[in-house]
Amino acid sequence: MMLQTRNLTLEYPGKMLCRNLDLTINPGECWAILGQNGCGKTTLIHALGGLRPVTDGNESSVMVAGKPAQAWSRRELARNLGIMLQEEPGEFWGDVHEYVLLGRHPHVNSMFGWQAADHEIASGAVERMELTGLAHRSLATLSGGERQRARIALLLAQSPECYLLDEPLQHLDLRHQLSAMTLFDELCGQGKSLVMVLHDVGWASRFCDHVLMLFDDGHTITGSTEEVLNRSNLEALYQCTMAEYVTGRTRHFVPGTMPSV
Numbered sequence: 001m002m003l004q005t006r007n008l009t010l011e012y013p014g015k016m017l018c019r020n021l022d023l024t025i026n027p028g029e030c031w032a033i034l035g036q037n038g039c040g041k042t043t044l045i046h047a048l049g050g051l052r053p054v055t056d057g058n059e060s061s062v063m064v065a066g067k068p069a070q071a072w073s074r075r076e077l078a079r080n081l082g083i084m085l086q087e088e089p090g091e092f093w094g095d096v097h098e099y100v101l102l103g104r105h106p107h108v109n110s111m112f113g114w115q116a117a118d119h120e121i122a123s124g125a126v127e128r129m130e131l132t133g134l135a136h137r138s139l140a141t142l143s144g145g146e147r148q149r150a151r152i153a154l155l156l157a158q159s160p161e162c163y164l165l166d167e168p169l170q171h172l173d174l175r176h177q178l179s180a181m182t183l184f185d186e187l188c189g190q191g192k193s194l195v196m197v198l199h200d201v202g203w204a205s206r207f208c209d210h211v212l213m214l215f216d217d218g219h220t221i222t223g224s225t226e227e228v229l230n231r232s233n234l235e236a237l238y239q240c241t242m243a244e245y246v247t248g249r250t251r252h253f254v255p256g257t258m259p260s261v
């Protein structure tokens with residue numbers, strides 16, 4: 001297993017985010033995390049990535065490739081886990097190629113810095129995200145969507161075994177959303193694990209094989225997309241009616257009406 005939680009409970013004073021979650025994520029699986037704003041999706045991504053200490057008062061645990069996240073060195077952890085948060089910490093003043101090259105840090109063994117192979121991998125990731133024409137442009141000058149693609153390219157260059165992605169499609173136009181989901185699907189095909197927070201249920205239905213629904217009171221529903229993604233679960237999750245449409249083998253869900261207040 002790549003990532004496993006046992007009895008994971010996350011809370012802030014006065015707000016239960018996630019109660020007693022047992023989750024096993026295997027290589028080659030693609031998980032969507034769905035839920036309302038503020039239900040705790042980002043907090044859960046932090047906990048899964050070892051960015052938030054898990055208190056063991058109730059014997060909560062998060063295991064990454066069989067060991068607690070804290071038991072790995074930072075470099076080893078970064079070879080196992082690549083994390084994309086919603087907010088980027090700080091500014092980066094270099095160009096796009098240099099930014100993507102940062103993803104290679106857990107793989108660099110030489111005291112002489114990046115090797116030709118690291119530059120090649122970074123260039124490949126830049127090309128895969130259709131940024132080659134911008135490779136030598138300052139990252140700070142990119143548009144929101146271009147910047148988001150650069151962030152995905154950095155993770156590709158890092159090439160972890162498991163990708164934890166908090167709203168990876170933010171700022172992307174429809175074609176680039178499709179392109180990113182197609183890339184994630186390819187990574188799963190290569191045996192990588194992906195866990196992503198999504199607000200568009202259609203992408204989860206089409207590309208994710210598992211779903212975790214996180215409810216406002218901290219309870220969760222987990223399972224295969226086929227089992228979990230249905231109208232009644234979605235209506236309970238989002239507190240509005242949902243309409244379902246089927247095209248080919250894909251089910252689409254669209255919000256219907258708000259509950260009367």
Ligand SMILES: Nc1ncnc2c1ncn2[C@@H]1O[C@H](COP(=O)(O)OP(=O)(O)OP(=O)(O)O)[C@@H](O)[C@H]1O
Pocket residue numbers: 012013015017035036037038039040041042043044
């Ligand atoms: N340091 C904190 N202290 C108290 N409450 C917090 C703290 N950080 C976050 N919260 C609250 O915890 C809840 C979960 O936040 P989180 O960012 O995990 O939600 P989310 O599901 O990712 O939301 P969104 O869909 O809006 O991104 C929110 O109600 C938030 O206001």
